[in-house]
Amino acid sequence: MKIIASNFKTNHTRASTKKFINEVDSYLKQQNINNQVFIFPTATALDSFDTVSNLFIGTQNAYFTKNGSFTGEIGTEQLDEFGIKTILIGHSERRHILGEIQKDIALKYNYYKELGYKIIYCVGEPLDVKESGLTETLSYIWEQFEGIDLDYENLILAYEPVWAIGTGVTATTDDITVVHQNIKQKINKPLLYGGSVKPANLDEILNIPNVDGALIGTASWEVESFTKMIDIASKIK
Numbered sequence: 615m616k617i618i619a620s621n622f623k624t625n626h627t628r629a630s631t632k633k634f635i636n637e638v639d640s641y642l643k644q645q646n647i648n649n650q651v652f653i654f655p656t657a658t659a660l661d662s663f664d665t666v667s668n669l670f671i672g673t674q675n676a677y678f679t680k681n682g683s684f685t686g687e688i689g690t691e692q693l694d695e696f697g698i699k700t701i702l703i704g705h706s707e708r709r710h711i712l713g714e715i716q717k718d719i720a721l722k723y724n725y726y727k728e729l730g731y732k733i734i735y736c737v738g739e740p741l742d743v744k745e746s747g748l749t750e751t752l753s754y755i756w757e758q759f760e761g762i763d764l765d766y767e768n769l770i771l772a773y774e775p776v777w778a779i780g781t782g783v784t785a786t787t788d789d790i791t792v793v794h795q796n797i798k799q800k801i802n803k804p805l806l807y808g809g810s811v812k813p814a815n816l817d818e819i820l821n822i823p824n825v826d827g828a829l830i831g832t833a834s835w836e837v838e839s840f841t842k843m844i845d846i847a848s849k850i851k
């Protein structure tokens with residue numbers, strides 16, 4: 615069954631997040647949909663949400679600490695308050711805009727792995743690397759797995775080419791096919807695709823071999839669009 619995940623990034627308020635999550639929860643119940651659905655709200659909108667067991671609320675980020683002096687960050691003390699046990703790690707915006715380096719990403723990964731969190735771990739190459747060819751693209755991606763235990767049971771991977779994120783430029787079926795096949799050959803974990811996924815292209819993307827689901831930004835922020843994509847995913851074996 616395909617996995618559908620929404621990354622809110624820096625969007626929605628506490629109030630609109632609550633409404634969104636409640637609507638998605640009701641939709642899953644009413645339609646009797648059992649696919650795993652993830653929502654990653656902003657840190658300020660995290661809360662204890664009472665949802666069906668296949669709807670997971672995760673944090674977009676947290677530091678590898680329980681608490682302490684890490685201005686602007688949150689740790690497990692804050693996540694535990696709401697029973698949050700799911701985290702997104704290695705997202706390209708954290709790597710490229712916020713400057714997270716692989717060493718710290720691996721420390722974060724190991725910290726949350728030890729605590730048994732469900733981890734959606736993201737990789738993906740920038741445009742100049744893609745333009746250098748497949749060999750360069752794959753070696754760039756392998757470097758993003760440095761220090762990451764790929765046997766971890768609660769690991770889900772996401773391939774998100776940086777040049778396709780928030781740009782409206784989706785990777786072609788060929789691009790996705792070849793990278794997903796290469797990653798899957800090495801790593802036997804669920805593998806999501808992300809980058810300008812929307813209702814109009816989701817079905818085609820989910821039918822590409824080795825695509826186990828989608829991690830969606832922009833097109834997931836309106837609940838009608840997100841539930842439409844959940845519906846599309848629920849109809850695919």
Ligand code: 13P
Nearest residue numbers: 621779780809810831832
């Ligand atoms: P867009 O769907 O806006 O391209 O974002 C993808 C993404 O970064 C999800 O994590």
